[in-house]
Amino acid sequence: MTQSPGHRKWPEHKVEEKPMDDPVQVLINGTVVAESSGAIELDEDRHPARIYIPRADVRMDCFEQSRKTTKCPFKGEADYFDFKSSGQSLEEVAWSYEEPFDEHQALKDMIAFHDEQPEIEVRRAR
Numbered sequence: 001m002t003q004s005p006g007h008r009k010w011p012e013h014k015v016e017e018k019p020m021d022d023p024v025q026v027l028i029n030g031t032v033v034a035e036s037s038g039a040i041e042l043d044e045d046r047h048p049a050r051i052y053i054p055r056a057d058v059r060m061d062c063f064e065q066s067r068k069t070t071k072c073p074f075k076g077e078a079d080y081f082d083f084k085s086s087g088q089s090l091e092e093v094a095w096s097y098e099e100p101f102d103e104h105q106a107l108k109d110m111i112a113f114h115d116e117q118p119e120i121e122v123r124r125a126r
Contacts, residue, residue: 002102004075004101004103004104005073006072006074006101007101010073013074015044015104016042017041017042017107018041019040020051022124023035023125024037024039024051024122025122025123026053026058026113026121026123027123028083028085028088028090028093028113028119028121029119031086031088033062033083034057034059034111034113035057036053036054036057039052039053040052040110042112048116050112052110052112053113054110054111055109055111056109058094061085063081063084064081065080065082066080066082066091068080068092070095072097074101074103075097075100076097076100077097077098078095078097079096080095081093081094081095081111090117093119094111094112094113094114095111
């Protein structure tokens with residue numbers, strides 16, 4: 001495990017994970033690809049709030065790992081996933097931090113979705 005270089009350099013930058021009280025469902029083009037009562041909401045300065053869902057609650061048979069990766073100085077390296085199901089294909093719709101920095105171990109084995117894309121809907125039960 002490794003400490004985040006971002007938090008050392010910018011200690012005032014907020015990146016907070018909160019367990020969600022209500023179940024969450026994710027749909028892509030109307031297909032349910034995730035349902036969870038164990039989701040986490042990530043609130044990070046200058047970024048939209050994101051919901052991370054345990055990989056065990058995601059239909060990983062609908063996804064293929066993409067070649068894209070990105071690096072976040074706060075959370076670590078993100079691996080991206082393409083949606084491939086029922087003849088539909090969407091690139092880089094989800095990501096995961098396989099080895100997050102020490103401060104964000106809660107994100108390990110979690111998947112987040114680009115819910116600003118019109119094909120992706122994240123429903124929160126209330």
